[in-house]
Amino acid sequence: xxxxxxxxxxxxxxxxxxxxxxxxxxxxxxxxxxxxxxxxxxxxxxxxxxxxxxxxxxxxxxxxxxxxxxxxxxxxxxxxxxxxxxxxxxxxxxxxxxxxxxxxxxxxxxxxxxxxxxxxxxxxxxxxxxxxxxxxxxxxxxxxxxxxxxxxxxxxxxxxxxxxxxxxxxxxxxxxxxxxxxxxxxxxxxxxxxxxxxxxxxxxxxxxxxxxxxxxxxxxxxxxxxxxxxxxxxxxxxxxxxxxxxxxxxxxxxxxxxxxxxxxxxxxxxxxxxxxxxxxxxxxxxxxxxxxxxxxxxxxxxxxxxxxxxxxxxxxxxxxxxxxxxxxxxxxx
Amino acid sequence: xxxxxxxxxxxxxxxxxxxxxxxxxxxxxxxxxxxxxxxxxxxxxxxxxxxxxxxxxxxxxxxxxxxxxxxxxxxxxxxxxxxxxxxxxxxxxxxxxxxxxxxxxxxxxxxxxxxxxxxxxxxxxxxxxxxxxxxxxxxxxxxxxxxxxxxxxxxxxxxxxxxxxxxxxxxxxxxxxxxxxxxxxxxxxxxxxxxxxxxxxxxxxxxxxxxxxxxxxxxxxxxxxxxxxxxxxxxxxxxxxxxxxxxxxxxxxxxxxxxxxxxxxxxxxxxxxxxxxxxxxxxxxxxxxxxxxxxxxxxxxxxxxxxxxxxxxxxxxxxxxxxxxxxxxxxxx
Numbered sequence: 001x002x003x004x005x006x007x008x009x010x011x012x013x014x015x016x017x018x019x020x021x022x023x024x025x026x027x028x029x030x031x032x033x034x035x036x037x038x039x040x041x042x043x044x045x046x047x048x049x050x051x052x053x054x055x056x057x058x059x060x061x062x063x064x065x066x067x068x069x070x071x072x073x074x075x076x077x078x079x080x081x082x083x084x085x086x087x088x089x090x091x092x093x094x095x096x097x098x099x100x101x102x103x104x105x106x107x108x109x110x111x112x113x114x115x116x117x118x119x120x121x122x123x124x125x126x127x128x129x130x131x132x133x134x135x136x137x138x139x140x141x142x143x144x145x146x147x148x149x150x151x152x153x154x155x156x157x158x159x160x161x162x163x164x165x166x167x168x169x170x171x172x173x174x175x176x177x178x179x180x181x182x183x184x185x186x187x188x189x190x191x192x193x194x195x196x197x198x199x200x201x202x203x204x205x206x207x208x209x210x211x212x213x214x215x216x217x218x219x220x221x222x223x224x225x226x227x228x229x230x231x232x233x234x235x236x237x238x239x240x241x242x243x244x245x246x247x248x249x250x251x252x253x254x255x256x257x258x259x260x261x262x263x264x265x266x267x268x269x270x271x272x273x274x275x276x277x278x279x280x281x282x283x284x285x286x287x288x289x290x291x292x293x294x295x296x297x298x299x300x301x302x303x304x305x306x307x308x309x310x311x312x313x314x315x316x317x318x319x320x321x322x323x324x325x326x327x328x329x330x331x332x333x
Numbered sequence: 334x335x336x337x338x339x340x341x342x343x344x345x346x347x348x349x350x351x352x353x354x355x356x357x358x359x360x361x362x363x364x365x366x367x368x369x370x371x372x373x374x375x376x377x378x379x380x381x382x383x384x385x386x387x388x389x390x391x392x393x394x395x396x397x398x399x400x401x402x403x404x405x406x407x408x409x410x411x412x413x414x415x416x417x418x419x420x421x422x423x424x425x426x427x428x429x430x431x432x433x434x435x436x437x438x439x440x441x442x443x444x445x446x447x448x449x450x451x452x453x454x455x456x457x458x459x460x461x462x463x464x465x466x467x468x469x470x471x472x473x474x475x476x477x478x479x480x481x482x483x484x485x486x487x488x489x490x491x492x493x494x495x496x497x498x499x500x501x502x503x504x505x506x507x508x509x510x511x512x513x514x515x516x517x518x519x520x521x522x523x524x525x526x527x528x529x530x531x532x533x534x535x536x537x538x539x540x541x542x543x544x545x546x547x548x549x550x551x552x553x554x555x556x557x558x559x560x561x562x563x564x565x566x567x568x569x570x571x572x573x574x575x576x577x578x579x580x581x582x583x584x585x586x587x588x589x590x591x592x593x594x595x596x597x598x599x600x601x602x603x604x605x606x607x608x609x610x611x612x613x614x615x616x617x618x619x620x621x622x623x624x625x626x627x628x629x630x631x632x633x634x635x636x637x638x639x640x641x642x643x644x645x646x647x648x649x650x651x652x653x654x655x656x657x658x659x660x661x662x663x664x665x666x
Contacts, residue, residue, distance in 0.1 A: 192526070225464055
């Protein structure tokens with residue numbers, strides 16, 4: 001649906017985490033991104049060549065993708081000049097922000113005038129049902145985290161890759177803007193109306209072959225007070241057979257909540273598993289995924305060994321090591 | 334905002350539970366309802382005089398309130414004839430259904446032609462923030478249930494009444510269509526976009542005097558897989574100081590989920606309290622509210638005594654007994 005390749009717009013992202021949309025595209029579909037576009041003061045860098053809009057066009061880019069997630073998701077005036085210029089030059093725009101491209105009159109005018117398309121991937125495209133809780137055929141696995149932005153999507157994408165390599169049947173099910181931008185489809189769960197959240201997850205993960213796995217992208221955390229309701233809907237709508245615990249060990253406070261410390265992996269396990277067993281009494285925690293990006297190799301190795309001993313579960317960093325051991329644990333389930 | 338008194342439209346409600354909107358208005362603001370209007374086959378009766386539209390007008394009614402909550406919230410064609418006729422006769426319409434009055438072209442046409450107003454109380458009227466989790470001054474109490482429709486709103490309204498009688502400062506905070514129709518304001522939480530649910534609850538229960546209590550209307554249940562995300566947002570956005578457990582002992586399966594049994598009160602306590610302590614470590618469960626409407630006096634008394642002994646908490650049916658003992662427990666906190 002969205003024309004590739006992309007030029008990734010990082011804007012004035014204050015830090016690397018704010019650019020996780022662009023980072024995800026670069027890491028999982030690098031062939032889809034010709035470069036990155038940054039404004040002065042941008043604190044993020046996803047490791048692509050910095051390009052102007054013209055350089056992006058010259059490299060073949062068709063769509064300028066807003067690769068930065070703001071708190072609140074507002075399109076600032078600083079961005080507008082660039083976005084309008086991109087439309088004038090023939091780009092399409094794609095965005096996963098709450099503040100929709102189509103809500104901005106100057107953008108819709110420029111798009112109409114220059115024949116560009118505005119893709120708001122955050123907008124739900126279907127009328128989701130209310131969840132009915134009925135057991136569906138096929139298997140499902142969900143990543144649950146100690147916090148937001150600890151690597152749940154990475155874990156799911158790496159697991160999908162590892163399972164396919166083993167010859168297992170699997171489908172990555174995107175529930176957020178990055179996943180949707182990467183795969184081209186999914187449910188933008190945080191934009192769904194409250195009553196239909198769990199139903200949207202049921203819709204996203206329908207009945208399937210008995211040996212097929214849906215790998216559901218997690219969102220938020222049961223311990224993140226801003227978004228815990230979304231996480232809950234994933235657990236109850238997804239009726240997972242398996243949970244993977246995700247954590248970023250150097251994080252000191254919850255993302256966006258400076259007064260909140262992180263829970264332990266044990267707390268997440270002991271909170272999420274009983275809730276997951278309401279729709280699926282057979283659910284098990286099968287592994288731990290640690291985001292060790294801020295650790296040295298030696299630190300990461302030590303930490304993973306410690307967690308593995310403590311929780312008696314395969315514990316890996318899927319970005320450093322791949323997710324083979326998690327795929328193996330699912331195959332053994 | 335909505336002109337009173339009302340004629341309560343029960344439509345073709347299949348059972349009494351489906352008419353809980355009308356029942357709530359009749360029980361808590363009886364002076365606002367002149368009668369009930371029922372279609373053939375209606376399985377609900379809130380105990381008001383059956384009236385035609387003309388009889389309602391003659392009795393002074395200004396607004397026809399849709400007092401029935403369907404699963405999915407669709408306005409059926411069977412209802413349309415009545416609603417259009419009501420507009421032709423000079424009524425306003427008010428509704429809390431997902432399927433909005435304003436989305437139905439025949440209703441908007443009739444309203445324009447005859448000068449009537451369409452009130453969709455389910456539609457959020459404000460742009461809610463993302464929750465920030467910061468501790469707010471003032472006290473808050475939240476009812477959490479084993480299931481939907483077990484008496485959480487009744488408990489909150491009865492508690493509000495009991496607290497005011499004791500001279501305590503309290504405000505009932507409506508989070509659903511019935512509560513909003515009764516009090517004229519609130520947040521229609523199940524219609525809020527997922528990311529803003531907890532923020533909407535923070536917005537609804539702002540900083541207040543240290544001795545003021547917000548009595549937050551509960552929604553859904555942590556054990557109801559269709560709506561548990563909404564319940565979670567209430568627990569984390571409301572940061573309650575006190576929880577009240579609500580239960581209907583004759584219910585055999587979860588509302589709308591025939592394959593799911595109900596949890597015990599102990600399970601609700603042990604699940605909800607640790608989650609409530611994430612934003613508010615001081616939170617306590619202070620009492621139990623039992624909906625004994627399907628029990629005899631003797632059965633109710635026996636059951637309440639058994640629960641009180643088992644949970645070591647004041648256990649009352651606020652509809653039969655008032656909520657004085659719950660108010661007392663809050664005063665003692």
